[in-house]
Amino acid sequence: MEGFSSLGLSSWLIDQCSQLGILKPSPVQENCIPPILEGRDCMGCAKTGSGKTAAFVLPILQKLSEDPFGIFCLVLTPTRELAYQIAEQFRVLGKPLGLKDCIIIGGMDMVAQALELSRKPHIVIATPGRLADHIRSSNTFSIKKIRFLVMDEADRLLEQGCTDFTQDLQVILEAVPAQRQTLLFSATLTDTLQELKTVAMNKPFFWESTSEVRTVEQLDQRYILVPEKVKDAYLVYLIQKFQDEHEDWSIMIFTNTCKTCQILNMMLREFSFPSVALHSMMKQKQRFAALAKFKSSVFKILIATDVAARGLDIPTVQVVINHNTPGLPKIYIHRVGRTARAGRNGMAITLVTQYDIHLVHAIEGQINMKLEEFKVKENEVLKILTQVNVARRECEIKLECTDFDEKKEINKRKQLILEGKDPDLEAKRKAELEKIKKQKKKFKEHIQETIQNKRDAQVRRKRKKKLLRQQEKAAKASQ
Numbered sequence: 416m417e418g419f420s421s422l423g424l425s426s427w428l429i430d431q432c433s434q435l436g437i438l439k440p441s442p443v444q445e446n447c448i449p450p451i452l453e454g455r456d457c458m459g460c461a462k463t464g465s466g467k468t469a470a471f472v473l474p475i476l477q478k479l480s481e482d483p484f485g486i487f488c489l490v491l492t493p494t495r496e497l498a499y500q501i502a503e504q505f506r507v508l509g510k511p512l513g514l515k516d517c518i519i520i521g522g523m524d525m526v527a528q529a530l531e532l533s534r535k536p537h538i539v540i541a542t543p544g545r546l547a548d549h550i551r552s553s554n555t556f557s558i559k560k561i562r563f564l565v566m567d568e569a570d571r572l573l574e575q576g577c578t579d580f581t582q583d584l585q586v587i588l589e590a591v592p593a594q595r596q597t598l599l600f601s602a603t604l605t606d607t608l609q610e611l612k613t614v615a616m617n618k619p620f621f622w623e624s625t626s627e628v629r630t631v632e633q634l635d636q637r638y639i640l641v642p643e644k645v646k647d648a649y650l651v652y653l654i655q656k657f658q659d660e661h662e663d664w665s666i667m668i669f670t671n672t673c674k675t676c677q678i679l680n681m682m683l684r685e686f687s688f689p690s691v692a693l694h695s696m697m698k699q700k701q702r703f704a705a706l707a708k709f710k711s712s713v714f715k716i717l718i719a720t721d722v723a724a725r726g727l728d729i730p731t732v733q734v735v736i737n738h739n740t741p742g743l744p745k746i747y748i749h750r751v752g753r754t755a756r757a758g759r760n761g762m763a764i765t766l767v768t769q770y771d772i773h774l775v776h777a778i779e780g781q782i783n784m785k786l787e788e789f790k791v792k793e794n795e796v797l798k799i800l801t802q803v804n805v806a807r808r809e810c811e812i813k814l815e816c817t818d819f820d821e822k823k824e825i826n827k828r829k830q831l832i833l834e835g836k837d838p839d840l841e842a843k844r845k846a847e848l849e850k851i852k853k854q855k856k857k858f859k860e861h862i863q864e865t866i867q868n869k870r871d872a873q874v875r876r877k878r879k880k881k882l883l884r885q886q887e888k889a890a891k892a893s894q
């Protein structure tokens with residue numbers, strides 16, 4: 416407890432921490448809290464599960480208690496679930512202050528959110544898209560006077576991934592004051608350091624944990640080399656094995672698409688596994704419900720896309736299974752970081768096909784360690800192979816009978832409209848590109864065929880000449 420007071424935190428905050436079992440500051444807290452309290456911008460890069468949230472929540476609450484007003488702080492985060500989790504930390508640690516917070520995320524009622532914003536909450540926790548919508552459409556609130564801007568998972572907010580936040584961020588950054596403290600945190604900050612420096616302009620204090628290996632020591636990292644067609648059987652085998660051996664273990668499984676996530680969930684349920692799915696094609700209420708069921712251990716298995724890869728803090732997760740090898744080492748680091756948090760042990764198993772070996776090498780290069788093979792009795796897996804593949808096919812057929820693909824199409828159209836594009840024009844453009852591609856392919860094939868025909872003709876001519884020469888020789892010899 417002495418640790419926290421030496422950082423300059425007040426005794427009421429230290430009491431709140433101890434109620435949560437946070438007794439000694441973690442390195443990221445020890446290093447980042449003092450400069451934040453001094454008024455400096457801060458960029459903190461520390462491993463997953465190392466307490467980065469409290470590293471910004473605690474000093475902000477202390478500053479808020481000294482001069483309380485609303486809106487005092489804005490926290491931006493890439494996913495809706497993470498926004499709730501951060502709000503929870505603020506609520507628990509800031510309880511003695513009578514803290515008012517407000518969560519601004521997509522998929523929830525916009526009018527109710529606007530009303531809450533107009534009531535000047537101390538802390539606003541938001542995903543960029545929805546907050547930018549509010550800024551564009553309403554003048555009933557202002558973030559012109561905020562003291563703190565926090566970007567959690569800052570590298571994700573700034574990168575141009577499948578959800579591109581940059582335009583919304585621009586709207587938000589124009590609405591906040593230049594005079595502010597900016598705090599940026601992530602387990603993988605270094606790739607986007609230059610972009611980050613433009614957001615935190617005020618000579619930011621930069622702290623990065625110095626360990627060579629970028630994942631936590633307590634994490635046992637394994638891989639299984641599997642043919643693509645046998646992957647699902649391995650997955651079922653692994654889950655069965657862990658469930659048989661450890662009654663209280665929770666497992667998170669990551670997939671590359673919403674559809675795979677949905678199908679695998681249906682399939683695991685066919686095998687009576689207690690699983691729930693979490694992906695962006697679900698309604699927000701279903702997403703929260705799924706996560707709540709998993710967090711409370713009512714369901715022991717969560718199958719998710721990368722929407723759940725970052726930040727989620729669920730202490731009971733003992734195993735992470737990557738159903739696909741992540742294409743980027745950074746995604747791997749965040750996914751496997753859902754286990755082995757705050758000093759606990761955990762295991763991550765990545766299913767690797769022969770086509771993904773280069774991805775594993777890239778991951779190993781980034782995390783600075785080799786993954787070890789997870790030995791499996793292959794004949795045990797082969798015993799369930801047909802049953803699993805039949806179940807999967809049945810689930811695929813069931814899903815085809817629903818409007819899942821249709822919904823996906825509608826979502827795509829919505830996204831294009833939000834990006835200011837005309838979906839019909841985009842479809843036309845895509846079809847035209849496809850046509851050009853096909854024509855090019857045909858042309859290439861035609862040229863290759865012509866070249867080949869010429870070569871064949873040449874060979875035939877040579878052969879004919881040779882034959883003629885041989886016949887002439889034979890005729891001369893017989894004369």
Ligand SMILES: Nc1ncnc2c1ncn2[C@@H]1O[C@H](COP(=O)(O)OP(=O)(O)OP(=O)(O)O)[C@@H](O)[C@H]1O
Nearest residue numbers: 437439440441463464465466467468602726728757
């Ligand atoms: N000093 C501490 N001592 C013990 N536990 C702590 C301490 N600080 C935070 N924790 C706990 O550690 C867990 C992980 O913290 P947190 O979610 O902030 O990690 P993180 O570094 O943000 O991880 P990620 O990179 O995955 O988002 C939480 O349950 C939190 O309550």
